[in-house]
Amino acid sequence: MIRELSDAQRRDWLRLARTENVGAVTFDQLIARFGEAALALAALPDLARRGGRMGGVRIPSEAQAEKELADGAALGARLICACEPQFPQALAALDPPPPLIWVRGDPGLLDRQTVAIVGARVASAAGQRFARGLAAELGQSGHVIVSGLARGIDAAAHEGSLPTGTVAVLGGGIDDIYPPEHRDLYARIVAQGCVVSESEPGRTAVARDFPRRNRIIAGLSRAVVVVEAEFRSGSLITARLANEQGREVLAVPGSPLDPRAKGTNDLIRQGAAICEGAEDVLRALEGIGGFREPERTPFRHEPVEADEALRERLAELLSPTPVSRDELVRAAQAPAPAVFAALMELALAGRADLLPGGMVVKGIAP
Known part of the structure; x- marks a missing residue:
């Protein structure tokens, strides 16, 4: 549901998004259940306790949220929440979308025709030249280029599209410039394009941040x-996530003697379209319409209760191998609403991890 947020509502939205064990799926379900972030925050301790949490769940204080907002503002960045009309339509169409993003530069670029160009960090000179030229040609045809500011192909794609519009998606905070030698490129993107991050300002990216970054790169783009x-x-x-999100995936073929071509050649083998130039991308995009936000289940004033026996049964069914929620409903032989409520409680306790696409894995409880 698209709506403007007050300052207090935005602060609570941020607090909920930064709460321990609250990922995009759990956040989406909490908002669907309670309607307001403030109500979800009030319910979190009891929900986590029912899921088996022994200690308290870590919820950022109002002061911590205000500090993040102030830190972002000091950088000239803007926080956009998933329910707000300024949130990019492409990201809002994800199920679920990231709860929020920080943006520096021109956020208007995020709602233009977008194509992601990604690839190897240790890229060949020929690969970088191709990426730079492809980005320039697509930019001249009216497309904004999205990439991840990494060495190699990402940097070449940004360089090629700076005059026409480029978006850099970061794994760390909106001010986390990595690699350091891209400081000048980062500054030029802020001035001429747009920088996006889901992480709080000041955060240095770690390995687990990059899948979220890759999901945003794919989610912002009509094709990868x-x-x-x-x-x-x-x-x-990124290519797999794009395919799961219904985006077009293209790959540049390469020599079987070059290890850097093994991944792209395998993508083509699996059905990705061949990209030998901008015309292949434009052809793939023909007939693709706009993005539509998925239907959201209205929030429930009367929450569905899950009993302890069901929660423990579901915990026993989980493993490190992802399993669908529907399969868990069948295995537990319980009503779907009760199973979904129990899984959210287990997730808040750290005993389950709810993944996009309706998948669930066993969590690592503290």
Whole structure:
């Protein structure tokens, strides 16, 4: 539901998003259940306790949220919450969307026709030249280029599209410039393009932040083009996420003798479109319409209760291997609303991890 937030509501939205064990899926379910972040915050301790949490759940204080807001403002950044009309339509169409993003530069670029170009950090000179030229051509055709400010292909894509519009998505905070040698490129993107981050200002990116960053890169884009990627490349994660989100995926073919082509060649083998130039991307985008926000279940004034036996049964069914919520409903032989409520309580206790796409894995409780 699109709505403007008051300062107090935005602060509570931020506090809920930064609460321990509250990821995008749990956040979305809490808002669907309680309607307001403040009501969800008040209910969190009891929900976590019912899920098996022994100690208190860590909820940021109002002062901590105000500090993050002040830190962002000092950088010239803007916080946009998922329910607000300024939130990018492409991200709002994700199920679920990230609860919020920080933005520096021109946020208007996020709602233009967008294409992501990603690839190897240790890229060949030819690969970087191709990425730079592809970004420039797509920019001249009216598209904004999205990438991750990394070395290699990402940097080349940003350089090629700076005159026409580029978006850098960071894993750390909105001020976390990595690698450090991209400080000048970062400054030029802030001045001419847009920088986006889901993390709080001042945060240095760690490994677990990059899948979230990659999900935003894919989510902002109508198509993702992979230029050079080894088998274990993070670019392949971005391509997989794009495919799951219903975006177009293209890959640049390469020599079978170059390890940097193994990932892209495998993407083509799996059905990705071949990209040999801008015309291939434009052809893939023909007929693709705008993004639509998925229907959200109205919040419930009367919450569905899950009993302890059901919660423990579900905890026993979970493992490190992702399983769908529907499969858990069948295995537990319980009503779906009760199963979903129990899974949210387990997630808040750290005993389950709710993933996009309706999947669940066993959590690592503190």
